Amino acid sequence: MADFTSWKGLCEAVADYLGRDDLTERIPAFIALAERRMNRELRLRVMERRAETDVSAGQSAVPLPWRRQPGNWDVFLEMRDLTFEAQDGSTANLAYAPPDTYGQRRVPGSVREYTIIGRDLFLLPAPDADGTLYLTYYAEVEPLGENQPDNAVLLTAPDLYLYGALVESGPFTRGSVPLETWTQYYAAAKRKAEESEQRARFTANITMRPTRRV
Numbered sequence: 001m002a003d004f005t006s007w008k009g010l011c012e013a014v015a016d017y018l019g020r021d022d023l024t025e026r027i028p029a030f031i032a033l034a035e036r037r038m039n040r041e042l043r044l045r046v047m048e049r050r051a052e053t054d055v056s057a058g059q060s061a062v063p064l065p066w067r068r069q070p071g072n073w074d075v076f077l078e079m080r081d082l083t084f085e086a087q088d089g090s091t092a093n094l095a096y097a098p099p100d101t102y103g104q105r106r107v108p109g110s111v112r113e114y115t116i117i118g119r120d121l122f123l124l125p126a127p128d129a130d131g132t133l134y135l136t137y138y139a140e141v142e143p144l145g146e147n148q149p150d151n152a153v154l155l156t157a158p159d160l161y162l163y164g165a166l167v168e169s170g171p172f173t174r175g176s177v178p179l180e181t182w183t184q185y186y187a188a189a190k191r192k193a194e195e196s197e198q199r200a201r202f203t204a205n206i207t208m209r210p211t212r213r214v
Helices: 007-018 021-041 099-104 152-156 158-168 179-201
Strands: 048-055 061-063 074-086 091-093 113-117 120-124 131-139
Touching (some): 007 021, 007 158, 048 074, 099 120, 158 179
Antiparallel strands (some): 048 131, 074 131, 113 120
């Protein structure tokens, strides 16, 4: 049985499904391309991160997480929630504003919005007092490799990795493998992962029974 708990095992499984020795050296590239696809298409709980940073009065720019180190991978993809807490304990849940509004709100005041330009987050307006910024965001899937043998997505949804890598092999197989079938399997795995996310985040409808009194 294929081992789907490690990068090496995944490579062996992809090789078994391909059944072609001439593509073995390309399998890591197929897996890397599948990870790029997952970063674009998936928003799973295992991709969520929390961070906080102190912000000084008048500071508008805050660097977004951007660490590309095996075992310490944390690259920002998408914001889920952003909260600013002032020194007096008051909090504000910040709303997103388009980047072209940044230049219109340079006078310090109570932070209400934010925008993102490049790898930086900008507070609108810049805070007029010190505070703390709390971020909840989606981060890139940690890329598998020799120095990163597994990650949460591989351990919870290995079929996404398997069929995603097989789909990415398409340009090299040129019809010699069931690419359409693997594409369907990847779509099904993605749908199941998203459905699982919905079930995990929201309480299921449960019929409540009245308590019996003695």
